[in-house]
Amino acid sequence: MTTIDIVPADERSAALRIEHVIWPDPLSLYGKRAKRLRELAVDHPEAAYLEFAAKVCTAQQEIFATLPHANAAPGMTRADALSTYELLAQPCWQEALTRLVQAMPAAAPAGMNEPARLVHQAQSLLQGRFGSVGQRESVFLWAALSLQWSHVAAHMPSRHDLQVPVQTRFDCPTCGSAPSASIVPGGKRGGLRYLHCPLCETRWHLVRAVCSCCGGDDEVEYWSVDEARAVVKLETCGDCHGYLKVCFADFDARADPVADDLASLHLDYEAERMGFLRTGINPFAFPADCP
Numbered sequence: 001m002t003t004i005d006i007v008p009a010d011e012r013s014a015a016l017r018i019e020h021v022i023w024p025d026p027l028s029l030y031g032k033r034a035k036r037l038r039e040l041a042v043d044h045p046e047a048a049y050l051e052f053a054a055k056v057c058t059a060q061q062e063i064f065a066t067l068p069h070a071n072a073a074p075g076m077t078r079a080d081a082l083s084t085y086e087l088l089a090q091p092c093w094q095e096a097l098t099r100l101v102q103a104m105p106a107a108a109p110a111g112m113n114e115p116a117r118l119v120h121q122a123q124s125l126l127q128g129r130f131g132s133v134g135q136r137e138s139v140f141l142w143a144a145l146s147l148q149w150s151h152v153a154a155h156m157p158s159r160h161d162l163q164v165p166v167q168t169r170f171d172c173p174t175c176g177s178a179p180s181a182s183i184v185p186g187g188k189r190g191g192l193r194y195l196h197c198p199l200c201e202t203r204w205h206l207v208r209a210v211c212s213c214c215g216g217d218d219e220v221e222y223w224s225v226d227e228a229r230a231v232v233k234l235e236t237c238g239d240c241h242g243y244l245k246v247c248f249a250d251f252d253a254r255a256d257p258v259a260d261d262l263a264s265l266h267l268d269y270e271a272e273r274m275g276f277l278r279t280g281i282n283p284f285a286f287p288a289d290c291p
């Protein structure tokens with residue numbers, strides 16, 4: 001009998017040069033996300049909330065372009081800058097928050113103008129203590145923090161400190177956040193899987209055969225409820241019983257790991273019905289506590 005070695009797409013591609021990290025492009029990404037959310041809202045049972053999320057992203061897009069950003073200090077690595085709370089001491093995110101509240105006064109919760117309290121709440125979110133901050137406050141705070149974090153991720157002085165393989169990283173290599181979802185881009189990166197950070201918006205490569213939570217590779221399965229070529233599928237792991245969604249941009253180039261994740265809550269219900277626990281963070285649907 002002859003055995004045939006079938007080389008997974010990821011490993012075939014590995015023979016080519018893999019971009020281990022895809023840096024964010026904050027000038028355009030929030031606007032694209034807003035557009036995607038509005039497309040997904042059409043005839044959606046949660047249309048009103050998707051429209052609200054789209055308004056937040058539109059405001060982010062407009063604010064980012066004029067926000068007086070502070071760059072990281074020369075010589076500082078991404079890890080230095082984003083894994084510490086030094087950024088919290090800078091005024092950018094609080095200015096962004098003020099502008100977000102001004103842009104959406106009817107939707108903003110009360111009390112978003114008390115600096116000491118906001119810093120405390122921001123620290124809670126960055127430490128994964130989501131349950132201690134209200135959902136609507138979390139959305140506004142995270143949206144403001146993301147504007148500052150994505151700017152720093154996109155403008156760090158050194159772009160070389162993360163040019164090593166990060167296949168073993170399950171949290172964001174630039175800021176340490178859990179991913180929102182995976183994305184399988186089309187085009188030259190077709191077949192590769194990247195995890196997407198919902199805070200600094202960086203993407204990092206992880207082979208598809210490996211669980212994005214525990215690294216196990218024995219019981220990883222992909223599920224779709226609708227069809228084989230569904231844009232969003234579940235990745236479940238029988239080892240750690242975690243799950244994350246995967247967005248297939250090679251099926252639909254508009255797919256966004258935040259928008260498509262938010263618009264596919266039926267998959268979350270299905271995963272939880274099968275006994276899996278969500279490992280990702282969506283900035284418009286925070287978990288009750290740390291995943």
Ligand SMILES: [Zn+2]
Nearest residue numbers: 172175197200
């Ligand atoms: Zn990040």
Ligand SMILES: [Zn+2]
Nearest residue numbers: 211214237240
């Ligand atoms: Zn796992």
